[in-house]
Amino acid sequence: MSRMDELTTLCRVIEAKSFSRAAETLGLTQPAVSMQIKALEEAYGAELLHRSGFEILPTEVGRLVYEYACQILRLYEESQQQVQSLSGRLAGSLWIGASSGPGEGLLPVLLGKFKQEHPAIRVGLRVGDSREILEAVFSRQLELGFVGRLRRDRHLTFEPFLNDQLVLVAPASHPWARVRTIPYEELLTAPLILQQQGSGATSVLQDALREQGLSLRELNVVMELGLQESAKAAVQAGFGVTLISRLGVREELETGKLVEIDVEGFALRRQIYVCYNRSAPLSSLAQTFLDFANQAKGGASGG
Numbered sequence: 642m643s644r645m646d647e648l649t650t651l652c653r654v655i656e657a658k659s660f661s662r663a664a665e666t667l668g669l670t671q672p673a674v675s676m677q678i679k680a681l682e683e684a685y686g687a688e689l690l691h692r693s694g695f696e697i698l699p700t701e702v703g704r705l706v707y708e709y710a711c712q713i714l715r716l717y718e719e720s721q722q723q724v725q726s727l728s729g730r731l732a733g734s735l736w737i738g739a740s741s742g743p744g745e746g747l748l749p750v751l752l753g754k755f756k757q758e759h760p761a762i763r764v765g766l767r768v769g770d771s772r773e774i775l776e777a778v779f780s781r782q783l784e785l786g787f788v789g790r791l792r793r794d795r796h797l798t799f800e801p802f803l804n805d806q807l808v809l810v811a812p813a814s815h816p817w818a819r820v821r822t823i824p825y826e827e828l829l830t831a832p833l834i835l836q837q838q839g840s841g842a843t844s845v846l847q848d849a850l851r852e853q854g855l856s857l858r859e860l861n862v863v864m865e866l867g868l869q870e871s872a873k874a875a876v877q878a879g880f881g882v883t884l885i886s887r888l889g890v891r892e893e894l895e896t897g898k899l900v901e902i903d904v905e906g907f908a909l910r911r912q913i914y915v916c917y918n919r920s921a922p923l924s925s926l927a928q929t930f931l932d933f934a935n936q937a938k939g940g941a942s943g944g
Contacts, residue, residue: 742886789841
């Protein structure tokens, strides 16, 4: 097993915070992952990981090695891609990230279609809140990030990618499901389930409320959960309603599991951006995928 493989395994364990999840991602057994980490720790002469509760976290040395490993792996992938490009072939690995709106519906479809056209490549998608994905792009763990919010940072470049809309959804058994439209005032008192701070959806809602002279504290927030999947599950279980990306809830609306509710005088539209680190040019693989995604996004998003 090469040292490059061991560095890759370390990165996946730290990102997944779990040996078992990293093993699943890498297509390895958990003992094989443990052996690679042990070999790497012996090479550095230091402990790289420790267990904290149910999570695996890096030690101080592990965090330092992780930062260098991300850069080493990125340069290795770039060198592979550049060599392949000389022969006119597209190969190598592409790791991108996305917030839960585009990441749970649109991007998997785009990556799948891209992989069909270029079977020699490997693709990976990391889904998190916008803040998490931007940090990963900043530290060059990911080459591209598709997010629903901007960040003032001279190291990052943002380009508009897709228009999205936040919609209010309720379970099919909710009284609002029969009327389908409510006055704005009812939204302020409804049991509302929010996605976690740092998500694009919550940031857009905060900005819209601020324009009305309001804040989240003035809403009836009954739960603040993780990302879209958690919020959708809580709504379907009847614990409240939520404002969520239309991109991420299309299937539930089509099947009738959830119902979209119009709020009079309250429409939340947002821009989905693609972000990359301007300190290094995009690899040929990343640029090819971005060009492909810009052309194919309409069909993949359903309109």
